[in-house]
Amino acid sequence: MIKVENLKKHFGNNEVLKDISVSINPKEVVVVIGPSGSGKSTFLRCLNLLETVTGGHVYIGGVDLTDKKTNINKVRTEVGMVFQQFNLFPHKTVLQNIMLAPMTVKNVQQEKAKQKALELLRKVGLEDKAEVYPDSLSGGQKQRVAIARALAMEPKIMLFDEPTSALDPEMVGEVLEVMKQLAKEGMTMVVVTHEMGFAREVGDRVLFMDGGYIVEENVPKELFENPQQERTKSFLSKVL
Amino acid sequence: MDFRFDLIGEYMPYFIEGTFYTIGVSLIGILLGTILGLLIGLGKMMKNKVLAFPFNLHIAFYRGTPFFVQIYLIHFGLIPALIGTTNGLVAGIVALTLNASAYIAEIFRAGIQSIDKGQMEAARSLGMSHVQAMRHIILPQAFKRMVPPLGNEFIVLLKESSILALVAVPEIMYWSRAFQGQYYKVWEPYLTAAVIYFVLTMVLSFLLRRLEKRLATE
Ligand SMILES: Nc1ncnc2c1ncn2[C@@H]1O[C@H](COP(=O)(O)OP(=O)(O)OP(=O)(O)O)[C@@H](O)[C@H]1O
Numbered sequence: 001m002i003k004v005e006n007l008k009k010h011f012g013n014n015e016v017l018k019d020i021s022v023s024i025n026p027k028e029v030v031v032v033i034g035p036s037g038s039g040k041s042t043f044l045r046c047l048n049l050l051e052t053v054t055g056g057h058v059y060i061g062g063v064d065l066t067d068k069k070t071n072i073n074k075v076r077t078e079v080g081m082v083f084q085q086f087n088l089f090p091h092k093t094v095l096q097n098i099m100l101a102p103m104t105v106k107n108v109q110q111e112k113a114k115q116k117a118l119e120l121l122r123k124v125g126l127e128d129k130a131e132v133y134p135d136s137l138s139g140g141q142k143q144r145v146a147i148a149r150a151l152a153m154e155p156k157i158m159l160f161d162e163p164t165s166a167l168d169p170e171m172v173g174e175v176l177e178v179m180k181q182l183a184k185e186g187m188t189m190v191v192v193t194h195e196m197g198f199a200r201e202v203g204d205r206v207l208f209m210d211g212g213y214i215v216e217e218n219v220p221k222e223l224f225e226n227p228q229q230e231r232t233k234s235f236l237s238k239v240l
Numbered sequence: 241m242d243f244r245f246d247l248i249g250e251y252m253p254y255f256i257e258g259t260f261y262t263i264g265v266s267l268i269g270i271l272l273g274t275i276l277g278l279l280i281g282l283g284k285m286m287k288n289k290v291l292a293f294p295f296n297l298h299i300a301f302y303r304g305t306p307f308f309v310q311i312y313l314i315h316f317g318l319i320p321a322l323i324g325t326t327n328g329l330v331a332g333i334v335a336l337t338l339n340a341s342a343y344i345a346e347i348f349r350a351g352i353q354s355i356d357k358g359q360m361e362a363a364r365s366l367g368m369s370h371v372q373a374m375r376h377i378i379l380p381q382a383f384k385r386m387v388p389p390l391g392n393e394f395i396v397l398l399k400e401s402s403i404l405a406l407v408a409v410p411e412i413m414y415w416s417r418a419f420q421g422q423y424y425k426v427w428e429p430y431l432t433a434a435v436i437y438f439v440l441t442m443v444l445s446f447l448l449r450r451l452e453k454r455l456a457t458e
């Protein structure tokens with residue numbers, strides 16, 4: 001589903017991703033952990049080309065994103081992304097937030113888009129918020145809308161960049177619940193998070209990143225209970 | 241010193257005509273200036289520095305030189321070169337438009353750049369093209385933020401338009417000067433002009449504040 005080969009990324013002289021290779025299978029939930037500045041967000045953003053890649057290849061469903069001929073907008077419709085800061089469109093209602101992309105990008109009929117949006121709002125437990133503006137929502141509700149908005153494009157892959165880091169603690173659960181549900185339904189997911197409980201419970205695999213490399217990867221139980229690398233051990237001792 | 245209200249009364253039709261000219265040229269200037277300003281603002285934001293250079297030069301020139309100089313260059317230089325004769329009204333409107341466009345280009349750029357870059361990223365991550373994201377996400381939000389500075393620019397332009405008197409556009413100051421020349425009076429014409437400008441700008445600020453409030457609650 002996702003294949004990353006010798007991915008490199010630098011900002012000016014600062015090499016942020018040094019040599020990343022990894023494959024992610026359909027329906028797999030991969031959790032990315034690591035210290036601040038290790039390149040987790042940059043790695044995730046290379047998977048839908050929000051960052052331009054400076055070396056190596058990224059394949060999504062066999063299509064090479066680093067190939068200049070690739071229609072990146074097309075690929076992005078298949079890769080949903082959820083941001084730490086939600087990034088809802090403040091001038092549009094919740095319903096419009098969700099309907100806009102299907103209508104403009106995929107030319108979905110308004111009625112169909114609306115039905116789909118309402119269905120997704122039900123799924124994330126917010127059907128009563130359809131007509132309000134994002135400003136009046138709590139953080140947890142905003143993030144659930146953001147997830148619904150991404151799902152409206154019917155992506156094959158969902159990327160999450162610290163989706164709960166900007167939330168008050170009491171709202172983390174409701175967002176993780178929606179993500180767990182998605183995982184259960186077989187969505188392919190790449191999740192950057194500090195929620196080790198979620199990683200353990202939902203993750204099929206955990207990648208530990210540090211200094212622009214994937215230092216260690218394993219099934220959650222093994223990685224958390226029996227880390228092989230010194231850097232992994234020292235990181236885990238700080239966060240667990 | 242006796243203040244001759246009767247002379248003001250006599251000149252009132254001219255002051256009224258002048259007020260319409262002032263409002264008219266300012267309105268045309270702000271409208272054309274907004275359209276041109278948007279284009280120049282977009283030009284300035286091009287990544288290619290060479291292509292962006294003429295737009296930057298335009299903005300720098302009109303912001304960096306007095307309007308008085310600009311209007312003389314346009315009235316005695318540009319317009320005759322283009323249409324073969326001088327025409328104060330055309331020169332005045334062109335000068336106001338070009339001058340406003342430079343300020344509005346900056347207002348436009350600042351408005352766009354004030355939108356959090358997460359908005360563009362979210363739109364692009366959903367598969368929207370750059371143009372679609374601009375049209376549906378960035379510009380609607382930027383326009384809202386541009387309203388207060390655009391309103392200010394209109395007020396500035398309305399006052400600047402008084403200089404059009406010097407190229408014989410029959411606006412408020414043109415008639416004030418005629419008044420002074422005819423009756424050798426100073427206070428009557430210029431205090432009248434001041435009052436008219438003051439009322440115009442007050443009304444504009446009031447309307448602007450109402451519009452801002454409405455946009456804020458929308
Ligand atoms: N647009 C950018 N321009 C320049 N440097 C950047 C840019 N984005 C990220 N970096 C740098 O790249 C490095 C990795 O950043 P990244 O955001 O990927 O880290 P992260 O692992 O997500 O950290 P965090 O846990 O704090 O989110 C950092 O040193 C950061 O300063």
Ligand SMILES: [Mg+2]
Pocket residue numbers: 040041042161162
């Ligand atoms: Mg990050």
